[in-house]
Amino acid sequence: MKLIHLKTLLFQFSMLYRNTILTYCFFIFSGIQGQTILNGFGIGYIQPRIDAASIGISSTGLLPAFQSGVSLNNPVTWHDLHFAYISTMYGGNQVNQSEDDIINGHSALTQFQFILPIKKKYIFGIGISPYASQYYNLTGIDTLANAKTLEGSGGINSLHVSFGQSSGRKENFALAFDFLFGSSRMETILTLDQTDYIYNQRNLFSGILAKLYVESSRIHFYQTPVHTYFAIQGSVKPLSVRSFSYQPVVRYGFNQVFPNPNKTPDPVQSHVTNVILPFEFQLGFDIELKEKVHILGEGTYWKDGTNKQTNFSILRHKVVSTERISFGIIRFAKNYSRSIMDFVHFRSGIFALRSVFDSRKNVDERGVSFGIGIKFGVTNNQIDFGYSIIQRSGFNVDGEIIQKFRIGLSLGDIWFIKRRER
Amino acid sequence: MKNLFYLFPYLWIFSSILFFSCSEEPIPYDLSDAPLHVDSLILYNKVSGFTYQVPPEMGNLDKLYLGNDGGFINEFILLQISSSSYGTSLSSLLADTVTIDSAFLELIFSNDSIPNPEPPPFQLSFFTKNDSIFHENDSHNGNFSLEILNSVIINTSSLTEAEPDSTEEITPTLIFDVTDSMRVIADTLNSHTFLISLVDEYNGLIAFNSRESNAKPKLSVYYRKFIPSEGEDKDTLILGNTFYAVKDVSIIIPPDTTLDYVSNLYVGRALGLKSILSINLDTLQFLPAQTIFRTKSYLNLPYDITLIADKITIKAFPLADTVDSAGYVFFSEGDPYSEHSDYDYLLETSWNTNDGFITINIQTLLQYVHFGELNNLGIKLYSSLDNDPFKTIHFSNFNNEINPLENPFISIQYVIP
Numbered sequence: 001m002k003l004i005h006l007k008t009l010l011f012q013f014s015m016l017y018r019n020t021i022l023t024y025c026f027f028i029f030s031g032i033q034g035q036t037i038l039n040g041f042g043i044g045y046i047q048p049r050i051d052a053a054s055i056g057i058s059s060t061g062l063l064p065a066f067q068s069g070v071s072l073n074n075p076v077t078w079h080d081l082h083f084a085y086i087s088t089m090y091g092g093n094q095v096n097q098s099e100d101d102i103i104n105g106h107s108a109l110t111q112f113q114f115i116l117p118i119k120k121k122y123i124f125g126i127g128i129s130p131y132a133s134q135y136y137n138l139t140g141i142d143t144l145a146n147a148k149t150l151e152g153s154g155g156i157n158s159l160h161v162s163f164g165q166s167s168g169r170k171e172n173f174a175l176a177f178d179f180l181f182g183s184s185r186m187e188t189i190l191t192l193d194q195t196d197y198i199y200n201q202r203n204l205f206s207g208i209l210a211k212l213y214v215e216s217s218r219i220h221f222y223q224t225p226v227h228t229y230f231a232i233q234g235s236v237k238p239l240s241v242r243s244f245s246y247q248p249v250v251r252y253g254f255n256q257v258f259p260n261p262n263k264t265p266d267p268v269q270s271h272v273t274n275v276i277l278p279f280e281f282q283l284g285f286d287i288e289l290k291e292k293v294h295i296l297g298e299g300t301y302w303k304d305g306t307n308k309q310t311n312f313s314i315l316r317h318k319v320v321s322t323e324r325i326s327f328g329i330i331r332f333a334k335n336y337s338r339s340i341m342d343f344v345h346f347r348s349g350i351f352a353l354r355s356v357f358d359s360r361k362n363v364d365e366r367g368v369s370f371g372i373g374i375k376f377g378v379t380n381n382q383i384d385f386g387y388s389i390i391q392r393s394g395f396n397v398d399g400e401i402i403q404k405f406r407i408g409l410s411l412g413d414i415w416f417i418k419r420r421e422r
Numbered sequence: 423m424k425n426l427f428y429l430f431p432y433l434w435i436f437s438s439i440l441f442f443s444c445s446e447e448p449i450p451y452d453l454s455d456a457p458l459h460v461d462s463l464i465l466y467n468k469v470s471g472f473t474y475q476v477p478p479e480m481g482n483l484d485k486l487y488l489g490n491d492g493g494f495i496n497e498f499i500l501l502q503i504s505s506s507s508y509g510t511s512l513s514s515l516l517a518d519t520v521t522i523d524s525a526f527l528e529l530i531f532s533n534d535s536i537p538n539p540e541p542p543p544f545q546l547s548f549f550t551k552n553d554s555i556f557h558e559n560d561s562h563n564g565n566f567s568l569e570i571l572n573s574v575i576i577n578t579s580s581l582t583e584a585e586p587d588s589t590e591e592i593t594p595t596l597i598f599d600v601t602d603s604m605r606v607i608a609d610t611l612n613s614h615t616f617l618i619s620l621v622d623e624y625n626g627l628i629a630f631n632s633r634e635s636n637a638k639p640k641l642s643v644y645y646r647k648f649i650p651s652e653g654e655d656k657d658t659l660i661l662g663n664t665f666y667a668v669k670d671v672s673i674i675i676p677p678d679t680t681l682d683y684v685s686n687l688y689v690g691r692a693l694g695l696k697s698i699l700s701i702n703l704d705t706l707q708f709l710p711a712q713t714i715f716r717t718k719s720y721l722n723l724p725y726d727i728t729l730i731a732d733k734i735t736i737k738a739f740p741l742a743d744t745v746d747s748a749g750y751v752f753f754s755e756g757d758p759y760s761e762h763s764d765y766d767y768l769l770e771t772s773w774n775t776n777d778g779f780i781t782i783n784i785q786t787l788l789q790y791v792h793f794g795e796l797n798n799l800g801i802k803l804y805s806s807l808d809n810d811p812f813k814t815i816h817f818s819n820f821n822n823e824i825n826p827l828e829n830p831f832i833s834i835q836y837v838i839p
Contacts, residue, residue: 037449102447139448144460148453190458190837197714197837199458248458248714248839258785259714260766263795268712316455396451 035104035136036095037396038355038363042318043205043239043276044134044155044184046302049073051089051111052408055386056347056371057328062229062284063296065347066373067380068332069286072410074229075162075174076213078115078123083379083412085115089129091406098399106135110406118416123174125162132156134184147191150315154184156205156239170218178209180239198257199248202267207239209278226287229298233280238306240273277305292332296349300324317395319355319363326351333375345373347386355394363394367402379412460716462835463705469721469830471699471820473681473688474759475752477562480672480692482807484634485532488620489541491627492812493677494692497563498619499630500556502669503527503641505614510663512608515645522645525604527616530637531594532629536581542622543580546598547573548607548615555615558669564754566673573617576603593637596630604643614665627812633667634807641665683750687723689736690814691805697817698745698759699801701784701832706792709836715788716835720781721801723830726816734815735806738769738782741799761802766790769801780817788834 038045048060051072057065061073069080072087092107113127133155142148159181164174183204190197211233219226244267249257284298303321328349334342353365367390374383385407392400480487487496505512515522527546549555550572576598583594596618600607607614620628631637642664649657676693687697701721706713739761767790770783782801790796805811819829 035446035449037451097449100450102449104447104449137446137448138451138453138456140451140453140456142456142459143454146460148456148458149448150451150453150456188457190460192460192716192837195717197458199839201457245712245839247712248837250714250716259789259793263766263790263793265711265793 035106036392036400036402037136037138037315038319039133039136039155040138040150040152040315041357043241044132044152046132046278046319047130048300049111049129049158049160050386050406051087052091052384052386052406053345053347053371053373055091055369055388055404055406056345056349056373056384057296057330058326058349058351058367058369058388059284059296059298059328060282060300060324060326062231062282062298062300063328064227064286065296065328065330065345065371066382066384066410067345068292068294069227072113072115072408074213074215074231075115075123075125075164075176076172076215076229078117078125078162078164078174079120079166079172081115081117081123084117084415085113085410085412087111087113087115087127087408087410089406089408091404093402093404096401096403098401111408116415121166123162123164123166125176126160128157128159130155131158131178131180131182134186142190149189151187151189152184154182156180156182156184158209164213170216172215174213176211176213177236178211180205180207180209196251197248198251200246202244202246204242204244205239205275206237206242207235207275208237209233210236211280221287224287224289226285229282229284229286231280231282233278233282235277238274239276239278240271241275243270243272244268245270272308274306274308279303279305292334294330294332295327296330297327298325317357317359320358321356322353323356324351324353328369333373343375345371345375345384347371347373357395359395361395363392363397365390365392365402367391377412379414381411382408384408384410457839458837460835460837462833465702465705465832465834467829468702468705468832469699469723469820471687471697471817471830472747472749473683473686473695473697474747474750476694476696476757477564477754478674478676478692478694478811479559479757480562480674480811481558481560482634483672483691483811484632484807485629485672486529486618486632486639486670487672487674488544488618488628488630489624489626491625494812495675496627497673497675498617500561500566500615500617500669500671500673501639501667502555502613502615503639503665504668505665507663507665512614512665513610515608515643516605519648519650520645521648522601522604522643525600525607525641525643527598527600527639527641529596529618529630529639530635531581531596532631534591534593536583536594537626537628539626541581541624541626541628542620543578544596544598545578545619545621546576546600547617547619548576548603548612549573549617550606550612552611552613555613556669556671558671560756561671561673563673563675568617574606576600576616578621600641607641632670639667639670685818685820686726687803687817687820688814689734689803689805689817691807691809691811693814695814696757696759696802696804698741698747699803699830700745701787701798701801703788703791703798706788709792710838711792712839713792713836714838715785715792716837717783717785718833718835719783719785719788720833721784721830722779722781722833723817724778724819724828725780726818734809734813736771736780736782736815737804737806738771738801739763740767740769740787740796741802743799745800759802762796767796780815784832788836 053065054061064071066072071077089111091110094105096103111129115125134152136152138150159179162176186201188199214230216228246267247264280302282300286296331346349369355363369388371386388404390402486499579598581594586592644662647659688695742760742762791798
């Protein structure tokens with residue numbers, strides 16, 4: 001009996017179930033951020049693309065935490081990779097609101113990425129990950145003491161494509177595009193006299209962001225090279241949202257609604273462009289203190305350049321700028337050692353983040369993080385674990401404790417090697 | 423390792439299903455700014471109307487009436503029985519093999535006892551024309567004439583009340599013996615239609631259960647049927663069959679009325695009074711397009727509580743066509759104003775004796791007019807079939823602006839996104 005190659009089987013499987021897989025990926029990516037009130041503002045909680053290695057040093061992915069000189073989310077660092085990598089992250093978080101004694105948790109697939117260094121000269125990468133989450137479930141009363149609940153789900157995802165070319169000098173450059181897409185659904189239920197009034201909205205997002213990465217090894221600090229990293233991001237096609245506002249209905253009993261759906265007008269559509277005009281600037285450094293021991297630091301400034309009100313959002317207000325700073329320390333694994341501990345990367349870091357709302361009020365986050373990475377196999381495969389604990393307080397948020405984790409699995413393979421024909 | 427390179431993304435996806443977990447506890451939050459806000463609106467001097475009159479509409483009631491009462495003259499009852507029953511046609515009783523032993527037409531009295539003074543005898547006539555004699559919904563004193571129809575008197579009878587065997591309730595019954603006329607009744611050349619009237623005038627209302635009730639008028643026939651056999655003898659079957667009424671109506675003559683049709687509106691089935699309300703809903707255009715109206719949206723109509731003590735059910739339907747009249751008119755040919763028969767547009771009415779208002783729930787009207795699904799051509803009011811048809815309800819304080827608070831008004835509650 002002829003044995004079918006496993007790769008062929010998988011290819012056929014992926015073709016057969018590609019729609020199912022894509023749909024599944026869409027949903028699992030869109031809700032990684034466990035529900036918090038912050039998900040209800042603006043386009044939702046914008047989350048940096050943090051891999052399991054980066055979370056260990058509280059980095060947003062700019063700094064090389066995966067391996068020495070390499071960050072999975074900074075394409076300018078991929079020139080030094082010896083292997084092509086396919087990498088996925090699984091993660092989640094738990095939000096503990098101490099005031100109301102409420103604990104919410106969520107976990108899902110958070111990132112999928114393929115990295116291809118070509119003869120140490122060119123790099124190409126493609127991946128998918130969540131960009132903003134609108135996952136929340138709020139309950140409360142309005143000014144007339146009527147009970148209301150708000151539920152949101154979905155969010156914005158990013159298909160990111162990266163290119164780069166080694167300059168052969170002390171600076172390297174890479175360019176990454178984030179193709180933003182996704183949808184969110186919002187349901188508001190107002191309960192009056194034990195009757196539910198239900199209002200549904202749906203938003204479809206699209207936009208393109210571009211990010212330029214620069215790496216420089218020109219600076220030295222007392223003979224020690226200081227690797228510096230810059231990144232600047234802006235909009236190529238500003239994020240736009242097509243909103244669908246459905247006719248509110250009254251629900252009687254189990255499934256009886258008024259008005260008759262057959263006599264209900266089509267949803268009201270609106271198209272808002274320039275929903276956000278993000279501008280981001282990042283600066284980071286990486287210093288090798290001694291062999292395999294690095295200290296790293298990173299600063300990020302993000303600003304929304306539009307003054308538009310988020311009328312597609314279910315809650316008023318939105319974040320207009322953020323400032324983030326983090327520091328970390330890593331002891332990278334050694335390449336050749338018999339000690340099992342030398343196969344492990346150890347990481348730790350701290351960060352502080354301030355999010356400024358259009359109401360000029362802030363939400364502050366402070367966190368510490370830890371992580372390890374374990375190398376295995378001849379192609380430098382690696383499994384990473386990262387954990388972070390964060391305290392968040394400020395505008396509409398009171399004493400949230402957030403615990404985040406990421407598990408990453410990255411497998412390497414050799415591409416573009418000429419093989420002798422048999 | 424190479425295989426693992428391609429396999430593991432799939433394993434990863436499916437393993438995430440296994441470990442996927444979430445908890446969703448609602449987070450308390452001040453939701454004053456969130457969508458869906460309830461609000462209300464009261465509109466005065468937006469309702470006008472007029473009453474019009476049609477011939478009495480006595481079809482489809484659960485009673486049939488005779489006698490003179492309250493100025494109404496209940497002339498006679500028309501009754502058509504079914505031409506078949508349980509697979510047996512009336513005409514099959516004409517066969518040579520059938521011998522009719524007895525036949526009775528029976529109407530059940532609607533009260534428990536025979537009225538006092540006892541009504542005069544009842545007369546049963548039969549129409550000997552093949553054509554349809556009457557229409558249950560459309561026949562009335564204005565378009566039904568006995569003079570042009572051939573009818574023959576079959577029999578007379580009086581109300582009887584059997585002696586109860588025990589504690590059972592015995593209802594007075596009017597039974598006509600029609601045995602001798604069965605061959606005429608069963609003949610296919612006639613319409614199986616009877617006329618029941620009083621021999622003499624009677625001052626009082628006599629009501630029988632109609633076909634819409636549980637005790638329908640019926641023709642009971644008892645007969646023998648001979649079945650030929652191979653031998654000399656014949657087999658005989660003794661059979662009985664009941665033929666129920668399929669149409670019935672009371673033909674009545676309403677009294678002349680002198681009502682104030684200017685400031686009052688009236689609804690009454692026996693008088694043929696109906697009303698049209700016009701509601702100015704221009705205010706709705708100022709509400710958001712996706713407004714949803716609550717069930718607590720009412721048209722409040724003041725009524726004269728001194729004239730009506732009992733509850734009356736009013737039917738209210740949006741009009742399907744434009745009304746070209748604005749005052750009292752008598753339409754001798756019947757109701758010219760058609761209404762929407764769509765169940766979605768039914769307006770529920772309720773009787774509120776505490777504050778002297780009858781309220782009509784206009785949620786559906788407001789909603790579908792706001793959507794543009796329904797044209798606001800007005801509302802037709804008429805008396806429900808469940809009411810005493812001889813009662814008339816007076817809606818007062820129409821078409822004057824002297825005291826708006828006592829006039830009809832609209833109270834609306836709505837929710838906007």
